[in-house]
Amino acid sequence: MACILVVLGHFFQSMVKSNILSNSDLYEWFNTTIYYFHVPLFFICSVYLYQKYSRVNTFVSWHSNIKKKALALGIPYLTFTTITWILKKLFSGSVNDQIGGLGDTLLFHPTSPYWYLYALFCIFLITPIFRNVKKVTIGLFFAFLAKVVILNGGGEYRCICFVNSPFK
Incomplete structure (x- = not known):
């Protein structure tokens, strides 16, 4: 689900930047909402996997x-x-x-x-x-x-x- 939201977020951002879609309140809400959790989720997963398989002492x-x-x-x-x-x-x-x-x-x-x-x-x-x-x-x-x-x-x-x- 997080991967799909990343793709959708980047897709809609590019559509707004190129003026294909308008910068509406719905777009702003969607973009802000997904960035509250999908980017931190990717960092949490990445660091977790880094720690899980690394023996650093x-x-x-x-x-x-x-x-x-x-x-x-x-x-x-x-x-x-x-x-x-x-x-x-x-x-x-x-x-x-x-x-x-x-x-x-x-x-x-x-x-x-x-x-x-x-x-x-x-x-x-x-x-x-x-x-x-x-x-x-x-x-x-x-x-x-x-x-x-x-x-x-x-x-x-x-x-x-x-x-x-x-x-x-």
Whole structure:
């Protein structure tokens, strides 16, 4: 169901951006509603699967695991972001969203839909492996606190991972 909502969300966003559909209250409600849960659901599932199959209990094992994640997420991210960047530069008069320089796009303003891989890798870098309820509770508290700060105008303190995501 979440996958279908992701597809529908992207489909309707592209239809509104290209002025095929109007930006109605129904569209705004639908888009806002699905983004409240389908993107967080994908992150929860991804991090859960990451933790379930990773044995990280030392700095060396964390470092090794990060190298594996950099390959698994970085190669598709670099490849498809670069292809998207080239196409948007070649056909800049025909795209809805203009794009900056390649370095800026890769490092600071990841393009849709590849920001997900970028953000997921950042989460793997900064998220410790929660092995007990106390650590999970502390992690959830800080995540909730960060979200409250962002929602109350503290956006300039966002992690670079979320600069170009729906979590603004």
